[in-house]
Amino acid sequence: MRNDRGWRFVIPSVILLGFVALFPFIFSLYISFTESTAYNIYHGKFVGLGNYISLFKDIKFWDSLRVTLLYVALSVSIEMILGFFLALLVDSLDRYQRLFMILLIIPMMIAPLVYGIIFKLLYNSIYGPIPLFFRSAFNIELQILNKPFRALLAMVIVDVFQWTSFVFLITYSALQALPKEPFEAAMIDGATYWKRVRYVLLPLIRPAFVVIMIFRLMDSFKTFDQIFVITGGGPGTATTTLSLYTYFLMFTRYNFGKAAALTVIILMVVIVITNLVFKRFFREVSAVE
Amino acid sequence: MNRKSKIWLYILAVVVVLIFNFPLMFVIVTSFKPLGEIMLPNLKFTFSPTLENYKMLFSETFPFGKYILNSITISLISTIGALAVAVPGSYGISRFGKVKKNVAFWILSIRMAPPVVFALPLFLILKWIKLIDTIPGLVMVYFTFTVPLSIWILNTFLMEIPKSVEESAMIDGATRGQILYRIIFPLLMPGIVAVFIMNFIFSWNEFFFALLMTMDRAVTITVGTARFVTGYSIYWGAICAASTISVIPMIIMTFLVQKYLVRGLTMGAIK
Secondary structure, eight states, rough: OOSSSSGGGGGGHHHHIIIIIIOOOHHHHHTBBOOOSOSSSOOOOOOOTHHHHHHHHHHHHHHHHHHHHHHHHHHHHHHHHHHHHHHHHHTTTOHHHHHHHHHHHHGGGSHHHHHHHHHHHHHHHTTTTHHHHHHHHOOOOOOOOOOOHHHHHHHHHHHHHHHHHHHHHHHHHHTTTTTTTHHHHHHHTTTHHHHHIIIIIHHHHHHHHHHHHHHHHHHHHHHHHHHHHHHTOSSSTHHHHHHHHHHHHHTSSHHHHHHHHHHHEEEEEEHHHHHHHHHIIIHHHHHHO | OOOHHHHHHHHHHHHHHHHHHHHHHHHHHHHOOHHHHOOOSSOOOOOOOOOOHHHTTSSOOOOOHHHHHHHHHHHHHHHHHHHHHHHHHHHHHHHHHHHHHHHHHHHHHHHSSTHHHHHHHHHHHHHHTOOTTTTHHHHHHHHHHHHHHHHHHHHHHHHTTOHHHHHHHHHHHHHHHHHIIIHHHHHHHHHHHHHHHHHHHHHHHHOOHHHOOOOTTOOOOHHHHTTTTTSSSSSSHHHHHHHHHHHHHHHHHHHHHHHHHHHHHHHSSOO
């Protein structure tokens, strides 16, 4: 078909996205080179790379980066493993597969903020059911949210509870779409169930698994709502992820210049990763289906 | 596999479902507990159900009804507005090679970026054009995620519509615009419904932007729920009732879109 003036249809979207996404980014880029605070947003002194340098010298920045990486690595790896086995489990049931699937994807439809608040109640050291359970069953006084590492683990558990369902759903759908012949052939050759999973199923769903992992990595990297409402980044800075740190820079310390510098860095990293993803996997998977 | 191990598989599946849905079930049950019994420091499984928490939500102290109405309005407008630009937009992208690569990459980048990246400039822009704490202001901010999501998902639906349909219409002398609205639009309807519901869910569940951009007039259901956590006390009864109210419509919508959920969540990378 002729490539005639097709771009006309794209204009409204491009204008709208230009206004709500591209223009804000350019604005951020400008602010990141100035000494802007809440009191002089538009007339901040030009400081060149000053904000970037002060960011790299800020121990709190490195701290939040470490917290974020730990949080993302722990949550995503647990979710990938659990989600995969859940998908295998539901896939091996003879009946009611659809019912189990629907029940298992409910958690991810709940607003992350609401999920966070529920866990804030579950974790409460006086009347939260989890500490109550430990008190009555093992006679242990469990303090969850005021020990640094334990608080971070508690945040990982919230993420796992909510987003394992994502890994499960996508893996399960990928399993459903696999051809049956390789499995039948392996069965005739006498391969056990786990052998078939390892040597037939895993290689076949690898491309889908990579896509799932990328989405989980990106989305858990974004996490804000639950952590904000449960710990507010504490105790100390134990659960202050990059998103929370940026938020504090902006709206409690009003250091707009430095906050903008940080968002520029984050966006650059995201664009580089998206570029890799786009080239390597999106095409590959889209081509396979 | 023999019968006995089959039964164990079902038992395991039921246990897993119960564990993963425990937080939700707990909050729904707690929403019917008398206020005095929620914060008792012992495990107690029996109570006489009450609606007092729900009554409290809609009393004069908390304008929760207004928050619900705000959320419905904002989610609807950001969803419909996004579709209005995304239907022609995705059509343009899917049918015209030159535009496709760059715009597609750009849109995916926006989807991947953390919202915090857009927070500061959007906040300042809204202040500037005096749209802070208004419904149009928040809708505009929500376009940062509803528009890319819509374009991308619609694109995957459009790729399934054969080009021969358009070609024959073109031979009959139809213009591009006519083809889009007379031929593509009806064929795209399932995709539009799926995108509508996905956008609605994402807008309804959004918290971060709503927290920054609203104070009073345009407060949404998520920010309203978080407001029950105050510096002095936490209104657990109200929180559980509010959470139950906000979660139920989302679960119903999930059932409606489950067929297209995978496509929506992975931006069409997996179907």
